[in-house]
Amino acid sequence: MSRNFTSRSKKKISHKTDFFVSKGIEYIDYKDISVLSKFINNQGRIVLRKNTLLTQKTQRRINKAIKTARQMALLPYSIKETREIKKEKDDKFIEK
Template identity: 35%
Template structure:
């Protein structure tokens, strides 16, 4: 019996294959140790436009420690009515 051809995709080699570069953490690069919940212009970068949800680490490029700090700061800012829970 003949073998079937593999349907598994293999990564392309050469110049046509584009590898996605991992974004570096903004807070580590800027040497910011504390994420302030009152800094609304900084926190707006980390929430989505459509539903005002906190964006994930893959899209923001933050490390785990700073992503947790951003999430805490966004939640505090929402409690203080500085950021919206949802957008209209």
């Protein structure tokens, strides 16, 4: 018995390219805060690779650069807004 494999769902292929490959940037500098901040979300977390459309190699380099910048106190580990929101929630809980 032969099976018909043509009924598989076809995934959409994204033709978007890697930001650093398209710009011709080979070295990602941990001191370049403006570029690194594009890859951090509003909670201070590193954005996933499927959202940034980076290659594996570039994503590893971005992760390392962000972590180095955090250790050198160039980037915060968490965003202040998140802490303030959490504090407000805690204050509401204590008042009740």
